[in-house]
Amino acid sequence: MHPSEPVLRGSGETPTSPSLLANPLDFISEDHLRERQICTVIDGLATADALNRRSATAVLRFLNEELSVHLRDEAEDLFPLLARRCTQEDAIEGVIDRIRADQDAAMRLLPQVRAMLAGCLDSGVNLTAEERAVLSRFAGHVRRHLVAENAILLPIARARLTRADLRTLSEHMRRRRGLPDLAETTDAE
Ligand SMILES: [Fe+2]
Incomplete structure (x- = not known):
């Protein structure tokens, strides 16, 4: 046991803590852990013999409350910031295009996934x-998008985005x- 060790990563079992928003890339990285965990729950729903209502409810709640916001964080802020800051050698545009294709898919x-889960919960x-x-x-x-982002985009973002970019994000x-x-909240004086 290492009681003094800081807890660096969450389990992805609960929504990402807003306290991480001060370090937006950490927040996005944590959101990816959360997505990975939800993908495992979805795989469980896709293979289980009987409907697990708790799992279906957890996935539905994630889809309704977390996923769209995460995708907007990236599409509306992270990707444009990266496109502005990255150099030709980063070859980031092709990566972003592939990630967008998975996000769009x-x-x-x-809507179909939502309707299916809600329908099963209603009818049993x-x-x-x-x-x-x-x-x-x-x-x-969902998995492919987060793997590419963790492996390629987030490390480049950590290297290229300025402090002002991170503040804006x-x-x-x-x-x-x-x-x-x-x-x-800090301008109290
Ligand atoms: Fe993402």
Whole structure:
């Protein structure tokens, strides 16, 4: 046991803590852990013999409350900042295009995934084989996006984004979640 060791990474079992928003790239990285954990839950739903209502509810809640906000953080702020700061050698545009393609594919499946899970929860009937296949495809796209982002985009972002960029990113992510700007909370004097 190492009681003095700081807890660096969450388990992904709960929504990412807003306290990480001061370090927006850490927040996004933590969101990816959360997505990975949810993908595992989705895989479980796609293969289980009986509907696990708790799992279905957890996934539905994540889709409704967390995923769209995360994708907007990236599409509206992180990707444009990276495009502005990166050099030709970073070859970032092709990477971003591939990530966007997976995000778009996941977003196209999202209404169907939501409706399937809500329908099963309402009726108590388990998913059909076709619905399970849709769930697996959806999890595949989500996983691919986060793997590419963790391996390529986030390390480049940590190297290239300026302090001002990170401040802007943090502010926009706070606003997107209805939280006041950090400046407003520290400008008490
Ligand atoms: Fe992401």
